[in-house]
Amino acid sequence: MSTEPDIIYVGNKPPMNYVMAVITGFNTGNTTEVTLKARGRAISTAVDVAEITRNRFFKDAKVHAISIGTEQITPREGGNPRNVSTLEITLRKE
Amino acid sequence: MSTEPDIIYVGNKPPMNYVMAVITGFNTGNTTEVTLKARGRAISTAVDVAEITRNRFFKDAKVHAISIGTEQITPREGGNPRNVSTLEITLRKE
Numbered sequence: 595m596s597t598e599p600d601i602i603y604v605g606n607k608p609p610m611n612y613v614m615a616v617i618t619g620f621n622t623g624n625t626t627e628v629t630l631k632a633r634g635r636a637i638s639t640a641v642d643v644a645e646i647t648r649n650r651f652f653k654d655a656k657v658h659a660i661s662i663g664t665e666q667i668t669p670r671e672g673g674n675p676r677n678v679s680t681l682e683i684t685l686r687k688e
Numbered sequence: 689m690s691t692e693p694d695i696i697y698v699g700n701k702p703p704m705n706y707v708m709a710v711i712t713g714f715n716t717g718n719t720t721e722v723t724l725k726a727r728g729r730a731i732s733t734a735v736d737v738a739e740i741t742r743n744r745f746f747k748d749a750k751v752h753a754i755s756i757g758t759e760q761i762t763p764r765e766g767g768n769p770r771n772v773s774t775l776e777i778t779l780r781k782e
Contacts, residue, residue, distance in 0.1 A: 637732040641773040645758045649771075660754040662777070664739045677743075679735040683756070 600625050602643075604632040609642040616647045620655070620687050627658065630683045633665065637681040644683045658686035694719050696737075698726040703736040710741045714749070714781050721752065724777045727759065731775040738777045752780035 600619035604612050612630070619628040632640035648655050661682045668675040694713035698706050706724070713722040726734035742749050755776045762769040 635729075635732050637735050638729050638773065641731050641756050641775055644756060645771070645773045649758060657756060660756065662735050662738060662751060662754065664743060677739070679732065679739050681735055 600628045602628060602630050604630050604636050604640040604643060606636060606639070609639050609646055612639070612643040613646050613651065616643065616685065617651055620652060626687045628685050630685070631680070633680050634678045637679065640681055640683060644685060647685060652685075652687060654688045655685045656688060657683060659684040694722045696722060696724050698724050698730050698734040698737060700730060700733070703733050703740055706733070706737040707740050707745065710737065710779065711745055714746060720781045722779050724779070725774070727774050728772045731773065734775055734777060738779060741779060746779075746781060748782045749779045750782060751777060753778040 602612055602615045602619065616628050616630070619625060630640045630643055644657065648657070659682070663680045663682075664677050665680050666675045667678050696706055696709045696713065710722050710724070713719060724734045724737055738751065742751070753776070757774045757776075758771050759774050760769045761772050
């Protein structure tokens with residue numbers, strides 16, 4: 595059984611879309627860890643996804659690690675690069 | 689010198705307002721820790737505040753702890769309580 599983490603990129607869809615992806619990640623059975631990654635406004639959604647997963651679907655899932663960071667994004671149309679905050683949450687099924 | 693943490697509640701104002709509060713907290717000198725607390729959409733702003741503080745103003749400040757949670761909010765006008773996600777980030781000046 596591999597413990598290589600699944601990574602789910604959280605964007606602007608409703609939280610339940612990503613919750614389903616986490617559930618699928620845990621249930622396909624070759625991983626005990628799922629990592630949520632989000633940037634900017636989607637950070638709040640990533641926290642929602644982690645909390646909904648823990649409170650409703652996998653009560654034995656624990657928040658294993660949380661980290662924050664900053665990425666530089668260069669707009670495709672040119673112009674100055676700007677900074678955007680990032681969040682990573684790793685959930686682990688015990 | 690007390691190490692009792694300052695707590696800053698992050699809401700919907702621009703991030704720099706809260707960055708100023710963190711700087712004031714660290715500079716008034718009777719604390720080495722400042723904790724940012726946010727709920728719902730303000731969670732992204734709290735991460736921005738922590739990152740701006742660390743990258744621009746206090747390069748010796750470290751993210752000491754991050755935690756997520758859920759609070760139940762009962763609307764003042766009545767109706768069903770709803771869940772809202774919460775985030776806490778503690779910054780520590782070394």
